[in-house]
Amino acid sequence: MAGLALRVAGRQLSQRGGSGAPILLRQMFEPESCTYTYLLGDRESREAILIDPVLETAPRDAQLVRELGLRLLYAGQSGGAQADLHIDEGDSIRFGRFALETRASPGHTPGCVTFVLNDHSMAFTGDALLIRGCGRTDFQQGCAKTLYHSVHEKIFTLPSDCLIYPAHDYHGLTVSTVEEEPTLNPRLTLSCEEFVKVMDNLNLPKPKQIDIAVPANMRCGVQSPPS
Numbered sequence: 001m002a003g004l005a006l007r008v009a010g011r012q013l014s015q016r017g018g019s020g021a022p023i024l025l026r027q028m029f030e031p032e033s034c035t036y037t038y039l040l041g042d043r044e045s046r047e048a049i050l051i052d053p054v055l056e057t058a059p060r061d062a063q064l065v066r067e068l069g070l071r072l073l074y075a076g077q078s079g080g081a082q083a084d085l086h087i088d089e090g091d092s093i094r095f096g097r098f099a100l101e102t103r104a105s106p107g108h109t110p111g112c113v114t115f116v117l118n119d120h121s122m123a124f125t126g127d128a129l130l131i132r133g134c135g136r137t138d139f140q141q142g143c144a145k146t147l148y149h150s151v152h153e154k155i156f157t158l159p160s161d162c163l164i165y166p167a168h169d170y171h172g173l174t175v176s177t178v179e180e181e182p183t184l185n186p187r188l189t190l191s192c193e194e195f196v197k198v199m200d201n202l203n204l205p206k207p208k209q210i211d212i213a214v215p216a217n218m219r220c221g222v223q224s225p226p227s
């Protein structure tokens with residue numbers, strides 16, 4: 001029932017906002033952590049939102065926001081961090097004629113969310129679903145079984161032409177679709193049991209900067225004052 005209500009609400013929002021209005025979308029890359037930051041804006045009201053910003057590239061993002069004459073309403077990540085606004089499953093984040101629907105997609109971390117544009121044309125999957133991959137589950141209270149269910153239930157149920165924009169890519173790819181991933185993703189095409197085994201044996205090195213990034217994310221990106 002909740003899923004149905006969300007879809008209906010999404011369609012109504014899309015119509016009220018004038019369906020077909022082109023969203024302003026910029027995908028920006030930070031090479032050290034291979035992170036994508038997304039700037040989304042409404043060309044009419046100039047209201048904008050920034051998804052998955054990285055400390056090192058914050059000046060670049062701020063400059064682009066200024067150059068494009070946008071007014072940033074929200075920026076940040078989720079996950080029990082200190083923040084001005086906490087978001088939950090089903091919450092709608094509005095900017096101009098658009099809105100992002102929040103879908104909880106835990107597994108990489110307990111607080112991971114996927115943001116879906118209200119017309120379901122694109123989804124920002126954070127570290128849950130990567131292109132032909134997925135977020136690791138071996139730290140930050142990750143859980144492979146939870147991630148498997150999140151991706152199958154919250155992302156693969158979107159329309160097949162829905163674009164998938166992840167928070168990271170390590171192979172030079174920029175975007176995927178809900179049509180591609182359920183058939184081509186080498187991890188998420190497995191059974192849940194096989195997936196858990198694969199995830200338990202990834203043996204990846206820790207990402208660079210993770211020991212700095214995690215505590216900073218818990219303070220919404222605010223750095224510790226110098227001692």
Ligand SMILES: N[C@@H](CCC(=O)N[C@@H](CCS)C(=O)NCC(=O)O)C(=O)O
Nearest residue numbers: 127133134135136168170204206207208
């Ligand atoms: N080999 C990569 C590893 C970076 C890494 O661990 N990335 C995380 C996402 C950021 S917390 C992840 O979940 N990766 C999944 C994966 O399969 O790589 C590097 O270049 O450092």
Ligand SMILES: [Fe+2]
Nearest residue numbers: 108109127135
């Ligand atoms: Fe991560």
